[in-house]
Amino acid sequence: MQKGRQKNSIGYVWSRIFLLPLLMLLLLLFACAEEAPPVRELITVELPEGSTKLYYLNEERTKVISENYEISRGTVEEQVAELLTELEAVLWTDAEKAVLTDKNPIYEYKIDSAGLLSLRFSSDYSASSLITEVLRRAAIVKTLCQLDKVTAVEFFIGTQPLLTSSGKPVGVLTAEDFIDTTGENSEFYQEAKVSVYFANLEGDALLESNLKITYDGSLSTERLILQQLMDGPIMDDRQAVIPEGTVLNKVTIRDGICYVDFNEKFMEKRKEISAEAAIYSVVNSLTELSNVYRVQFLINGSTRKTYYNLDFSSTFERNLEIVEGEQ
Amino acid sequence: MYIRNGEWGIILSIKRRSGKANSLHVQVIFALVLACIIPLAVVAVLFVNSYREQVKQERLSKVQELCADFANRIQNTGYLNNAAQAELSAAMDTASQIYDGRIIVVNSELQIVKDTFKREEGRTMISEEVVRSLLDKTVSYQYFYEDTTEIIYQIRDALGKTVLGSVIFTYENPKQVGLTDDISRNSLLLTSFFVGLALCAILIAAAKMAFPFKKLAFSLRQLAEGDLEEKLEVSGNYEVEEIVDSVNYMLDDMRNTEQRRQEFVSNVSHELKTPLTSMKVLAESLVGQQGIPEELYQEFLHDINSEIDRENEIITDLLNIVKLDRKEGDMQIAQVSINELLEIIMRRLRPIAKERNVEMVFESFRNVLAEVDEVKMSLVFTNLIENAIKYNKEGGMVKVSLNADHRYFYVRVEDTGIGIPEEAKKYIFDRFYRVDKARSRATGGTGLGLAITKSAVMMHKGNIKVSGKEGEGSVFVVRIPLNFIPEYKE
Structure with a gap:
């Protein structure tokens, strides 16, 4: 009887004394800790159907x-x-227009069969501030290129093509020529076209996917590619290669070599995929970029000797043989 | 080993009345844990967090420096007009890779001259932040977002007046410190070490604090089982020593009481035996003798009778005193007129007074009604007044006065008798104490009278004082509360 009672008292006493502070300690630590770094999100912008926007300046x-x-x-x-x-x-005040002989800055426009729109400013048009001119050009081009039949805009002053302050012609402009990727909340979006390689359903070969991604332009292209690989394919006839829970620590391109740093999870290959398919899915996707010739894998900052039966310590080149239906 | 055992012993025997939670040992441990370990944990967590802030700040100033440096070099080398400069380009590429960020350089027309993503060169940057950086006077802007920070640094001409363009450096904020990061692990390790250390110290300290009390309990038990002659000796802390002193004082008191009890018993047997001895002597001298004259028989029998009366008196008094020793539950409290009570007593005692030619005076200043036990009060005053008469001179006086205020009533018994010597005054209320043994025997009395009186007075929560000079007389003053104060039961 004594023994049992003693056991109870120890447990009771210890739990009362130590559990509470220990719990608090653990809670505090956990509250301020995060296991995985936040995953970068691609901001995809939904384009409202059929509405035109008029661009102007604040x-x-x-x-x-x-x-x-x-x-x-x-x-x-x-x-x-x-x-x-x-x-x-909307882009010029009355006062600004008053000094022009024609009262209207744009006196002529012409659109050719290819959709190139030529805009002529009156010959006595002189730019006010550089910046304002640039912004006005942006507003004009973004507005007009919304029309299907307009592919690009070219500016002239009188008969002379518009020049930059250093004397070079401004040239042909499209809406993509104006970007706004700094800051956070912006309606700005960019389109990127990338080719990535997912695995076929058998898991032993790769299939090419051409993706058009709409995003806010704040990611590098190589990161975009890897993000798509990690997200997996949309089509049913192919499957994702990169293991779930893999986190991209860093990706940098130097002297034609792309260094890709994954966390430990990358080493746990998906069972359905062959080792070659797993590796070359990443390599082939990245070497699509013109400035990448080879790919070096790193796990949490250091190289590993092997990846299953493959040598993992040196760089990989593009391998087209593993791609299905390659011409 | 000893301490460990002791401490386990303390913990294991935490039981009984108030339960474990009320143990001093447990409470001390709990309090110390709260006081030491919680702050430790908090500090550790704060430290880890402040580390992140520090890293953030360092990164910010480093990037700011880089931007300033690039802006300078761009201006010096005319990079804005001719971006095909491998060294500067490579430097910016490296910088953007180190901080996992992006550098964009724009000229005064917002044209992108350099993009470390190698994607937008040639295009036009129309972000409001960049536009502002070209228009405003501030050299550097910092924008803080949740995941990233952006620094926009102006490129100015050699004179520092005209803005030629801007360097825009966007970089990742340092990650939230995770549990598995080195800093977390180290901090946790260090904290755990100190927590462990603190725990050991706390356990030892608490055991040391609680141990004297354990020793005290043990010693007291030993004392109880052994004889009470020993003194308690436990040292440890001040509180325990205070307890020990009080216990020893109490033991002293008990020993005195025990001693008095033994004395009382021996006195009682002595007093009870004395009359019997006398009777025995008288009877024996009559037994076995022939031809004793009748007058002698009468004389001896008269003496024997007196002794029997004496024995009776002693026994009655003893019974009284024993009754008074019992708890106060035996008090029959009622509203009594003290005036009447005193008058009755004095009337009863008049014959004795007359015998000795003693004058009795009763002085009453007011009518006093009090809540008292009539029988006991009667005993008190009878005894006092009787003493006053007995120990008086021939033709002397006894004066009894009664007064009261709003709380007490006072009865003063004054006599012109032989008085009480100074040294004896503190003993007269003790049992069997007699000032002059020889004379008391002559006047009768058991030596218990004043003891009974004092007991009865105390039972009413009153007090009794004596004064007066030897040879001139004595004054006894009794003070009794008008309203009876019952004992508080625990």
Whole structure:
């Protein structure tokens, strides 16, 4: 009887004295810890169907903003004319227009069969501040390129092509030429076209996937590619290669070699995939980039000797033999 | 080993009345753990977090330096007009890789001259932050986002007046420190070590604190089982020593009481035997003798009778005193008129007074009604007044006065008798004490009278004082509360 009671008292006493502080200690530590670093998200922007935007400048003339605009139906020329009228009204103040002989900055436009739109400023048009001009160009190009039939815009002053301050021509501009990737909350999106390689259903060969990704432009292309590989394919006839829970620590390109640093999880190959398929899925995808010729794998910062039956310590080159249906 | 055993012994025998939670040992441990270990843990966590802040700050200033350096070199080498400069380009590539970030250089027309992602060169950057950096006067801007930080640094001309372009450096913020990171692991290791150390120290300290009490309990038990002659000796801490002193004081008191009890018993047997001895002597001298004259028989029998009366008196008094020793539950409290009580007593004692020619005076200042036990009060005053008469001079006086205030009533018995010597005054209330043994025997009495009186007075929560000069007389003052104060039961 005594023994049993003693056992109880120890347990009771210890638990009362030590459990509480230990619990608090653990709680505190866990509250401030995170096991995995936050996964970078791709911001994909949903383009609203069928609405046109009119781009213009904010009052301080420090950024390009937009509002919805209902464009009337008609020929492309009619639509361009309508948009130009709106743009002229909104991008220049009356005072600025008053000094021009023509009262309108843009006096002529022409659109050719390939969709190239030529805009001519009046010959006495002189740029106010450099920045304002650039922003105005951006607003004009972004607005007009929304039309299907307009592929690019070229600017002229009188008959001369528009030049930069260093004397080079500004050239042909499209909406993609204007980017806004700094800062966080922006409606800006970019499209990237990448080729990645997923595994076939048998797991022993690779299939090429051409992806068009809409994102905010803040990721490097190599990271984009690896992110897509880790997310897995959308199509049913192929399967993901990179193991779940794999985290990309870092990816850098130096002298044509792309160094890819994964965490430990990468070493736990998916059972359905062959070792070659696992490796070359990454290598072939990355070597699609023009500045990558070889790929070096790292696990948590250091090289490993082997990856299953493959030598893992040196660089890999592109392997087309493992790709199904390669021409 | 000894301490360990002792401490386990303490913990294991935590049981009984208030349960483990109320043990001093446990409470001390708990308090010390809270006081030491919790702060330790908090400090460890704070330290780990402040580390992240520090890394963040360091990274910020390093990147800021780099931006300033690049801006300088770009201006010096005319990079904005001719970006085909391998060294500077490579330097920016390396910098962006080290911090896992991106460097973009724009010229005054917002054209992207350099992009470490190698993607947007030639395009136009229209971000508001970049536009502002070209228009405003501030050389460097810092933007803090959740995952990234952005520094936009102006490239100025040699005079530092015109803005030629900007360097935009975006980099990853240092990750939240995870549990498996080195800093966390080290911090945890260090904290665990100190926690372990603290725990050991706490256990030892708590055991040391609680141990004297354990020793005390043990010693007391030993004392109880052994004889009470020993003194308690336990050292350890001040509190325990205070307890020990109080216990020893209590033991002294008990020993005195025991001693008095033994004395009382021996006195009682002595007192009871004395009359019997006298009777025996008287009877024996009559037995076995022939031809004793009748007057002698009468005389001896008269003496024997007196002795029997005496024995009776002694036994009655003893019974009284024993009754008074019992708990106060035997008090029959009622509203009694003290005036009446005193008058009755004095009337009863008048014959004795007359015999000795002693004058009795009763002085009453007010009518006193009090809650008292009538029988016991009667004993008290009877005894006092009787003493006053007995120990008086021939033709002397006994004066009894009664007074009261709003809380007590006072009865003062004054006589013009032989008085009580100074040294004897503190003993007169003791049992069997007699100032002059020889004379008491002559006047009768058992030596218990004043003891009984004092007991009865104490039972009413009153007190009794004596004064007066030897040879001139004595004054006894009794003070009794008007309203009876019952004992508080625990």
